Amino acid sequence: MIYGIIYYIIFLILFLVFFWAIEDNTLNKFATKVVEVDGQQMLVPDFTALEGDPRFIKSIGSKLVCDALGRLTGQKVKINRSLENTRSIVSGNPLKVDCFDIDNGIAAGYKPYEFSVYEGKNKFNKDIIEFYNRLALDASMKDALAEKNVIYIDIPYTVDKCENINGKLKCSKYVDEKVRIKRIEKYLKGKLINKLS
Numbered sequence: 001m002i003y004g005i006i007y008y009i010i011f012l013i014l015f016l017v018f019f020w021a022i023e024d025n026t027l028n029k030f031a032t033k034v035v036e037v038d039g040q041q042m043l044v045p046d047f048t049a050l051e052g053d054p055r056f057i058k059s060i061g062s063k064l065v066c067d068a069l070g071r072l073t074g075q076k077v078k079i080n081r082s083l084e085n086t087r088s089i090v091s092g093n094p095l096k097v098d099c100f101d102i103d104n105g106i107a108a109g110y111k112p113y114e115f116s117v118y119e120g121k122n123k124f125n126k127d128i129i130e131f132y133n134r135l136a137l138d139a140s141m142k143d144a145l146a147e148k149n150v151i152y153i154d155i156p157y158t159v160d161k162c163e164n165i166n167g168k169l170k171c172s173k174y175v176d177e178k179v180r181i182k183r184i185e186k187y188l189k190g191k192l193i194n195k196l197s
Helices: 002-027 059-072 126-146 157-161 179-197
Strands: 033-039 040-046 078-082 094-101 106-111 151-156 164-165 168-171
Touching: 059 078, 059 094, 059 106, 059 157, 059 179, 094 126, 106 126, 126 151, 151 157, 151 179, 157 164, 157 168, 157 179
Parallel strands: 106 151
Antiparallel strands: 033 040, 078 094, 094 106, 164 168
8 A cells, every 4th residue: 555655656757847847848938929900009928939049060170179278267167057047049948158167157169060051051051041040049159158248259160170380270080189189288278367356
């Protein structure tokens, strides 16, 4: 009998957690709209689902940046950190930053080539709208960090994958990871010195 009660309580807790997760996810997927009826404007739910956020572009560069930031600040750096009290204008989900040193109020993000250049429909962008949504969310994330007085540093792919030779950038898809780490760390250190002085 006691086992039956324990199983019932566990089942009830799991059911409530599952229901809460579905409800929380669903609430962020719907918008509202203003409707005018007999000269009166009313705010009503709009049950057309919002789009999802653009696909996340996974890159080893993000990990290298987070590792470099952790070494420079001597603190644990949170990877892919959600920002509190922020909402994506596309999906309503919280905005995220690649690397966040919460103790020092410093964040950083790596921008791979695919983030910066639209080359038509591919595995990163189903269309130009997804590309521009990604740029808009990035700008929104930077604004949210600025409001929280967090120092933010962008690291473009040109830092670790390109060299300046005779005034021209020569980029390569394949650069030794140790070289990339040194370039990223040097760039981050210079930016941190500028922002903190």
